[in-house]
Amino acid sequence: MGKRGGVIAVVAVLAVVAVGAILAASLWSTGDPSADPTPSPSGTATPSPTASPTPAGPPPDGREHTVGDLPAVNVHAVIGELPVDDAPQERTLGITARPADGGAPVYADPAGDPVAWMHREETYHGTSVPVIEKHDHWVKVLLVGRQARAGDGDPSQLSGWMRTADVGLTDNAQRVEVDLDARTIDIVTAEGDDETRETIATDFAWGADATPTPVGRSFVMLQEEEVSFPYTRGHPMIYLSVQSPTLPGFSGQTVAVTAFHYHDVRTGAISNGCIRVDADVAERLYQLPEGTPVHIV
Numbered sequence: 085m086g087k088r089g090g091v092i093a094v095v096a097v098l099a100v101v102a103v104g105a106i107l108a109a110s111l112w113s114t115g116d117p118s119a120d121p122t123p124s125p126s127g128t129a130t131p132s133p134t135a136s137p138t139p140a141g142p143p144p145d146g147r148e149h150t151v152g153d154l155p156a157v158n159v160h161a162v163i164g165e166l167p168v169d170d171a172p173q174e175r176t177l178g179i180t181a182r183p184a185d186g187g188a189p190v191y192a193d194p195a196g197d198p199v200a201w202m203h204r205e206e207t208y209h210g211t212s213v214p215v216i217e218k219h220d221h222w223v224k225v226l227l228v229g230r231q232a233r234a235g236d237g238d239p240s241q242l243s244g245w246m247r248t249a250d251v252g253l254t255d256n257a258q259r260v261e262v263d264l265d266a267r268t269i270d271i272v273t274a275e276g277d278d279e280t281r282e283t284i285a286t287d288f289a290w291g292a293d294a295t296p297t298p299v300g301r302s303f304v305m306l307q308e309e310e311v312s313f314p315y316t317r318g319h320p321m322i323y324l325s326v327q328s329p330t331l332p333g334f335s336g337q338t339v340a341v342t343a344f345h346y347h348d349v350r351t352g353a354i355s356n357g358c359i360r361v362d363a364d365v366a367e368r369l370y371q372l373p374e375g376t377p378v379h380i381v
Contacts (some may be wrong), residue, residue: 156357
């Protein structure tokens with residue numbers, strides 16, 4: 085375990101054509117569809133007005149918020165109001181969000197008040213986060229930190245909501261896929277409708293039964309090149325957003341962060357949850373940008 089750690093419907097009515105209407109609906113949609121146009125009595129079709137698009141997703145929160153007493157979203161945070169990821173086997177959207185300079189409020193639910201604050205900069209990073217849902221006014225993202233420490237509740241991967249007006253969004257076509265049974269690590273790159281797969285490891289070590297490697301989706305929180313742990317032999321550590329399901333802390337620390345790192349002994353279910361890899365794999369993973377999704381199955 086490491087320490088540091090985005091309908092328009094146009095209706096044209098001819099004299100002998102029946103009325104057309106379009107209904108756009110979703111779980112979060114608001115507003116009514118536009119009224120049916122009435123044919124001109126002269127027999128000349130009167131163009132109907134273009135219907136305004138119905139905003140998709142939760143309605144906006146136009147209130148101003150400040151950090152105040154809101155807890156910061158960081159690797160050390162334990163924020164019980166934030167939900168754990170409810171679809172850990174789903175893919176992310178290939179988009180990374182990062183707060184604006186002043187930071188941004190984080191919500192458990194767009195219908196509620198903010199429950200946390202994400203600064204643009206954190207000591208152990210974790211402020212470039214993958215988007216798992218995107219609507220007109222909101223994005224749902226994965227987060228660092230925990231809802232509870234292991235033994236006190238659910239320490240699984242956190243999630244939350246942020247307003248699109250508060251974040252910058254960038255594309256990230258890459259993700260990491262780890263298959264514990266097959267012992268493979270792949271870097272997958274989306275190229276339009278296609279994908280390319282680069283297998284960078286065909287063996288590694290993972291968590292023992294008592295300290296398993298957490299499965300599901302997470303993301304690259306921090307890459308550290310100068311590592312003080314002697315077992316890394318000077319190779320970088322790639323810390324993930326997710327922490328141990330069984331350890332509340334590790335090596336005298338209050339966090340138990342999962343990471344990719346080099347180790348001389350690196351095959352089988354022997355680690356405290358980290359994924360031990362060879363030097364070339366550690367160096368290749370180090371090249372990935374923070375916020376890159378990692379899927380472990």
